[in-house]
Amino acid sequence: MARTQNFDTIAIHAGQDFDPTTGAVIPPIYQTSTYVQESIGLLRGGYEYSRGGNPTRTALETLLAALEGGKHGLSFASGLAAEDTILRALLAPGDHIVLGNDVYGGTHRLINKVHGAWGVRNTTVEMSDLAAVEQAIIPGKTKILWVETPSNPLMKISDISALAELGHRFGVTVIVDNTFASPALQHPLAFGADVIVHSTTKYLGGHSDVLGGALIINDDALAEKAQFLQFAAGPVSAPLDAWLTVRGIKTLSVRMDRHCSNAQAIAEHLQGHPAIDTVYYPGLPDHPGHDLAKKQMRGFGGMLSLAFAGGAPAARAFAESTHLFQLAESLGGVESLVNYPSEMTHASVRGTELEVPDNIIRLSVGIEDVADLIDDVEQALPRR
Numbered sequence: 001m002a003r004t005q006n007f008d009t010i011a012i013h014a015g016q017d018f019d020p021t022t023g024a025v026i027p028p029i030y031q032t033s034t035y036v037q038e039s040i041g042l043l044r045g046g047y048e049y050s051r052g053g054n055p056t057r058t059a060l061e062t063l064l065a066a067l068e069g070g071k072h073g074l075s076f077a078s079g080l081a082a083e084d085t086i087l088r089a090l091l092a093p094g095d096h097i098v099l100g101n102d103v104y105g106g107t108h109r110l111i112n113k114v115h116g117a118w119g120v121r122n123t124t125v126e127m128s129d130l131a132a133v134e135q136a137i138i139p140g141k142t143k144i145l146w147v148e149t150p151s152n153p154l155m156k157i158s159d160i161s162a163l164a165e166l167g168h169r170f171g172v173t174v175i176v177d178n179t180f181a182s183p184a185l186q187h188p189l190a191f192g193a194d195v196i197v198h199s200t201t202k203y204l205g206g207h208s209d210v211l212g213g214a215l216i217i218n219d220d221a222l223a224e225k226a227q228f229l230q231f232a233a234g235p236v237s238a239p240l241d242a243w244l245t246v247r248g249i250k251t252l253s254v255r256m257d258r259h260c261s262n263a264q265a266i267a268e269h270l271q272g273h274p275a276i277d278t279v280y281y282p283g284l285p286d287h288p289g290h291d292l293a294k295k296q297m298r299g300f301g302g303m304l305s306l307a308f309a310g311g312a313p314a315a316r317a318f319a320e321s322t323h324l325f326q327l328a329e330s331l332g333g334v335e336s337l338v339n340y341p342s343e344m345t346h347a348s349v350r351g352t353e354l355e356v357p358d359n360i361i362r363l364s365v366g367i368e369d370v371a372d373l374i375d376d377v378e379q380a381l382p383r384r
């Protein structure tokens with residue numbers, strides 16, 4: 001039997017066969033909305049209309065499924081479009097969802113405001129507290145357990161296999177948002193999760209030049225429901241966007257290695273600095289999720305957060321003083337970014353239990369030279 005390929009090979013080859021008509025090594029961007037039929041209903045290659053399917057999107061979807069070791073990959077116009085699709089596939093009015101108390105702000109807004117208006121109820125809970133999660137589950141009503149690990153912005157680590165086991169005891173579908181780790185560092189399906197969600201806008205795309213989202217699903221019936229919604233509601237990724245995402249994914253693994261080593265170096269450099277109360281990075285041995293992260297991740301990622309001793313004024317001053325770390329939302333690109341969550345990425349959850357303290361700064365550590373990054377951080381900190 002042929003040996004199954006390893007991740008770094010899959011990332012470059014899955015779904016990426018050369019173009020049979022020209023031999024082009026890179027599959028083309030099929031920038032078309034529709035397809036000529038041989039005769040009525042007789043399709044060449046199964047494609048009819050690009051909302052239903054497009055070869056460039058197929059190439060990305062095949063790749064996404066292979067990267068996560070899943071059966072079905074579906075690609076969307078954004079991470080939230082992917083999330084909305086799986087929520088609709090699983091929930092009906094009156095149903096209930098349990099989600100982490102520090103999920104991505106847009107996820108909370110989508111569940112609370114958009115699906116809430118259609119009668120879906122939710123409870124936010126500390127995902128590292130299994131007893132609290134069990135308490136939050138309403139047997140028969142709770143349909144989804146929504147897990148994000150590492151979480152945003154405090155990099156909390158949740159135990160995917162323990163949560164999957166707990167959810168399955170109550171017949172709950174366990175969804176993991178794997179955006180922060182990327183499939184290069186973490187494979188939630190292997191720990192028992194049912195569905196993986198990605199904002200491919202972040203590490204998978206990797207270059208801050210394209211929006212996208214993905215679902216990876218093993219269950220055939222659930223995948224069929226999500227595929228129907230993808231076609232019937234139309235939140236699909238465009239051909240050029242799918243192609244850019246594929247191009248980004250080819251270097252995912254080498255990028256993640258550098259993101260991890262740069263973030264580790266910066267975290268270690270900043271730990272103990274008098275201006276900083278806490279460095280939140282799972283690669284630090286005293287991070288509460290360090291041992292668990294070591295068990296379920298291949299690396300600790302490129303995201304870290306800092307709590308400033310000088311409160312909001314110190315945090316804001318830092319965010320506005322870096323040069324290489326540009327002040328912007330989003331994450332996961334090759335360039336470093338700094339973000340002030342309480343007024344930027346997490347502004348939508350102010351006044352909720354997901355509110356982020358105003359002395360927190362989040363760094364998306366890029367793949368620049370680490371000495372330059374450390375210099376930049378140093379010059380932005382208050383003098384020692």
Ligand SMILES: *Cc1c(COP(=O)(O)O)cnc(C)c1O
Binds near residue numbers: 080107200201
């Ligand atoms: C950005 C992000 C999303 C939403 O994705 P979009 O592509 O912006 O729609 C969801 N989850 C996490 C963890 C994110 O960082």
